[in-house]
Amino acid sequence: xxxxxxxxxxxxxxxxxxxxxxxxxxxxxxxxxxxxxxxxxxxxxxxxxxxxxxxxxxxxxxxxxxxxxxxxxxxxxxxxxxxxxxxxxxxxxxxxxxxxxxxxxxxxxxxxxxxxxxxxxxxxxxxxxxxxxxxxxxxxxxxxxxxxxxxxxxxxxxxxxxxxxxxxxxxxxxxxxxxxxxxxxxxxxxxxxxxxxxxxxxxxxxxxxxxxxxxxxxxxxxxxxxxxxxxxxxxxxxxxxxxxx
Amino acid sequence: xxxxxxxxxxxxxxxxxxxxxxxxxxxxxxxxxxxxxxxxxxxxxxxxxxxxxxxxxxxxxxxxxxxxxxxxxxxxxxxxxxxxxxxxxxxxxxxxxxxxxxxxxxxxxxxxxxxxxxxxxxxxxxxxxxxxxxxxxxxxxxxxxxxxxxxxxxxxxxxxxxxxxxxxxxxxxxxxxxxxxxxxxxxxxxxxxxxxxxxxxxxxxxxxxxxxxxxxxxxxxxxxxxxxxxxxxxxxxxxxxxxxx
DNA sequence: CGCTATCTTGATATGAATCAATAGCTGTGG
DNA sequence: CCACAGCTATTGATTCATATCAAGATAGCG
Numbered sequence: 313x314x315x316x317x318x319x320x321x322x323x324x325x326x327x328x329x330x331x332x333x334x335x336x337x338x339x340x341x342x343x344x345x346x347x348x349x350x351x352x353x354x355x356x357x358x359x360x361x362x363x364x365x366x367x368x369x370x371x372x373x374x375x376x377x378x379x380x381x382x383x384x385x386x387x388x389x390x391x392x393x394x395x396x397x398x399x400x401x402x403x404x405x406x407x408x409x410x411x412x413x414x415x416x417x418x419x420x421x422x423x424x425x426x427x428x429x430x431x432x433x434x435x436x437x438x439x440x441x442x443x444x445x446x447x448x449x450x451x452x453x454x455x456x457x458x459x460x461x462x463x464x465x466x467x468x469x470x471x472x473x474x475x476x477x478x479x480x481x482x483x484x485x486x487x488x489x490x491x492x493x494x495x496x497x498x499x500x501x502x503x504x505x506x507x508x509x510x511x512x513x514x515x516x517x518x519x520x521x522x523x524x525x526x527x528x529x530x531x532x533x534x535x536x537x538x539x540x541x542x543x544x545x546x547x548x549x550x551x552x553x554x555x556x557x
Numbered sequence: 558x559x560x561x562x563x564x565x566x567x568x569x570x571x572x573x574x575x576x577x578x579x580x581x582x583x584x585x586x587x588x589x590x591x592x593x594x595x596x597x598x599x600x601x602x603x604x605x606x607x608x609x610x611x612x613x614x615x616x617x618x619x620x621x622x623x624x625x626x627x628x629x630x631x632x633x634x635x636x637x638x639x640x641x642x643x644x645x646x647x648x649x650x651x652x653x654x655x656x657x658x659x660x661x662x663x664x665x666x667x668x669x670x671x672x673x674x675x676x677x678x679x680x681x682x683x684x685x686x687x688x689x690x691x692x693x694x695x696x697x698x699x700x701x702x703x704x705x706x707x708x709x710x711x712x713x714x715x716x717x718x719x720x721x722x723x724x725x726x727x728x729x730x731x732x733x734x735x736x737x738x739x740x741x742x743x744x745x746x747x748x749x750x751x752x753x754x755x756x757x758x759x760x761x762x763x764x765x766x767x768x769x770x771x772x773x774x775x776x777x778x779x780x781x782x783x784x785x786x787x788x789x790x791x792x793x794x795x796x797x798x799x800x801x802x
Numbered sequence: 803c804g805c806t807a808t809c810t811t812g813a814t815a816t817g818a819a820t821c822a823a824t825a826g827c828t829g830t831g832g
Numbered sequence: 833c834c835a836c837a838g839c840t841a842t843t844g845a846t847t848c849a850t851a852t853c854a855a856g857a858t859a860g861c862g
Contacts, residue, residue, distance in 0.1 A: 374698050377784055382698040399687035401793045404694060404786075420796035427676045427683075428798035434679045435672050441686045442644040448693040449649060453619050453627040455700040456745030459817070491840065500701030505818055507842060523827095539622055541649075548646045551665035553673035704849070736808065750850055752810065768859095 316340045318364045318416075321390030321478070325547045326436055329555045335430050339423075340364050340416040352407040352415065359403045361417045362394030368413030369489060372405040373497070383498040385447065386410070386471065390478055392440065398423075411489045435552040446543060454538070455500050460509050463499040465538035468519065468526060473542045484531065489524045561585045563609045563661075566635030566723065570792045571681055574800045580675050584668075585609050585661040597652040597660065604648045606662045607639030613658030614734055617650040618742070628743040630692065631655070631716065635723055637685065643668075656734045680797040691788060699783070700745050705754050708744040710783035713764065713771060722789040729776060734769045 316337045322328060328336070343366055346352060353359055355374055363370075370387040384405055387393050393407055398420060427434040447470070454466040472486050492510070493503040501509070513519050518534055520527040528534060561582045567573060573581070588611055591597055598604055600619055608615075615632040629650055632638050638652060643665060672679040692715070699711040717731050737755070738748040746754070758764050763779055765772040773779060 372694075374694070376698065376702050380702045382701045384694045384697055398796075399684040399691065399792050400788055404691045404788065424680060424796045424798040427680050431672045431676060431679065434676065434683070435669060438672075438679070438683050438686060439644040441683060441690065445686065445690045445693060446644065446649045448690060448697060449617075449619070449629045452629060452693060452697050452700060453621065455697065456627045456742075457621050457625045493840085497701075502819055503841085504820080504843090508818095511842085543645055543649065547644050551643075551669045553669040738808085747851055748809085749811090749852080753850095756810085 317366050317390045318392070322433075322436060324477075325439075326432070326549055326552075332430055332433055332555060335426055335433065339418045339426070341418065343414050343416050345412065345414050346409040348409050348411050348413075350409050352409065353403055355403055355406045357403045358401050359394065360401075361419050362392060362398070362423065363407070363415045363417055365389055365391045365393065366414040366416060369410035370413050370415070371408055371410045371494075373408055374405045381497045382500070383494065385444070385451075386474075386498075388474060388478060392437075394420075410494070430556060431553045432555045436547075436549070439547050439549070439552075443543075443547070450541070450543075458538070460499070460501050460505060461513060462538050463501065464495065464506065464509055464513070465518070465534045466540055467495065467499050468528065469531075469534055469538055469540040469542070472528060484528045486526050486528070487524055488526045562611050562635045563637070567678075567681060569722070570684075571677070571794055571797075577675055577678055577800060580671055580678065584663045584671070585611075586663070588659050588661050590657065590659050591654040593654055593656050593658075595654050597654065598648055600648055600651045602648045603646050604639065605646075606664050607637060607643070607668065608652070608660045608662055610634055610636045610638065611659040611661060614655035615658050615660070616653055616655045616739075618653055619650045626742045627745070628739065630689070630696075631719075631743075633720060633723060637682070639665075655739070675801060676798045677800045681792075681794070684792050684794070684797075688789070688792070695786070695788075703783070705744070705746050705750060706758060707783050708746065709740065709751065709754055709758070710763070710779045711785055712740065712744050713773065714776075714779055714783055714785040714787070717773060718787045718789045729773045731771050731773070732769050733771045 316333075318340050319328065319333050319336050322336060352363065352370065365387050367389055370391075370393065372384040372387070372393070374382050374384060376382065387407075393415075423437075426437075450466075450470065454463050458466070468486075468488075471488060475486055476482055490498075491503075492506045495501075496503045496506040499506075510519070510521055514521065518530050518537070520529055534540070561578075563585050564573065564578050564581050567581060568578075597608065597615065610632050612634055615636075615638065617629040617632070617638070619627050619629060621627065632652075638660075668682070671682075695711070695715065699708045703711070713731075713733075716733060720731055721727055735743075736748075737751045740746075741748045741751040744751075755764070755766055759766065763773075763775050763782070765774055779785070
């Protein structure tokens with residue numbers, strides 16, 4: 313039961329009761345593997361399920377006319393996807409496997425049951441959904457009002473922060489299995505320009521990048537450059553209703 | 558009871574039971590007025606309340622080093638704010654009155670009670686929060702991957718869509734009480750450039766702007782230009798738990 | 803009737819896109 | 833084990849969108 317990565321994740325925010333753990337573990341069934349590059353669902357699809365990422369990276373993306381792509385968010389182990397797809401029937405973005413991933417699917421109706429029987433979990437889902445909004449808002453600030461280098465710094469720091477929140481470690485070296493094109497599509501720049509910026513940032517001894525390994529060489533200066541605020545450490549659960557038996 | 562604008566708003570998505578209406582109307586007390594330009598709360602404040610907009614426009618904004626500003630979202634009548642502030646104690650953005658506004662405040666704990674007693678409302682709040690994420694994601698796509706004119710078109714259309722969803726009308730004329738600087742801060746452009754783009758768009762007979770009145774002259778072409786998708790019409794409530802007495 | 807915020811318009815500077823060509827890796831099959 | 837195919841990364845030359853700087857022009861407001 314506690315080998316559920318979703319349980320592990322939620323336990324980070326809240327001390328789950330056995331009954332709550334059960335309810336969650338129940339959601340998380342049918343693990344299924346997708347290969348890197350495959351599409352879990354497509355923008356506009358009629359989606360009736362939610363996904364929990366077990367292992368690997370997935371990403372939400374959306375396409376624009378000229379074949380352009382905007383990456384909206386990355387999803388790691390323990391993340392709940394479908395987020396976007398829950399308010400409306402049609403998916404607002406596509407979900408693509410960035411590496412080989414293992415995900416569990418569950419139908420939305422199961423979520424309805426959970427809301428009914430475990431109000432505290434409902435509150436937690438609500439709070440997690442708000443974290444997503446905040447993450448998007450932070451990204452929006454970066455895209456709207458800063459130049460390339462700061463955007464990249466921001467992206468790197470926010471990925472690092474999220475991965476650290478999951479792993480509990482604090483390593484300056486992080487694995488980012490993304491190409492320069494991916495990075496560009498995430499921060500709204502060209503692959504070519506991303507390349508140049510990474511070179512500059514390397515020369516300035518801010519980072520080091522080698523294949524999929526990124527090292528945050530001078531994190532304080534990166535934070536300064538990006539005006540980064542790490543918000544992913546904890547959730548405020550003080551307003552949550554009490555757990556039900 | 559039904560003069561609560563929040564009830565009116567939620568009723569648009571769901572047929573509320575009397576008990577649910579009561580619970581909501583209960584949240585919405587102590588209406589309070591703020592003058593245009595005043596700050597309801599500030600980035601970083603310790604916020605323990607949520608707001609419901611009764612009347613007027615508010616906006617969430619965040620500041621960057623060089624005094625730059627990014628407007629994240631506009632809030633109209635019936636909107637729930639605090640959104641961003643609910644997962645964490647510290648507000649992630651400031652809330653400012655764009656016009657004179659009337660808002661109701663309620664403590665987060667009241668939300669906890671609602672989650673406990675009215676799971677269907679919890680589901681609705683969750684879905685509304687997802688709408689917010691989707692709105693942000695759409696904005697992100699616009700900022701990351703389109704040029705100025707398309708960004709503006711996108712902003713105009715999305716404001717129009719949201720206002721229409723509230724009013725039920727379908728008027729090509731909308732009131733946007735924002736300056737060119739505000740528009741710029743929302744789409745990540747300079748006030749000067751916004752001015753030029755608006756002139757161009759007027760010449761191209763896409764829009765007409767006069768003070769705070771904006772007319773969508775050629776909406777089909779605007780939609781085409783912005784690749785706009787209107788998602789604000791309805792919520793998919795099929796997965797919601799049943800209403801409780 | 804001025805005052806201040808907003809808008810308009812021009813000249814110039816700059817970050818980033820685009821176009822284009824080459825170089826490096828990685829995996830695959832002969 | 834080598835050679836080739838196909839991504840991914842690097843680098844340069846040029847163009848374009850948008851920012852910046854600067855100076856009026858309007859318009860609402862007290």
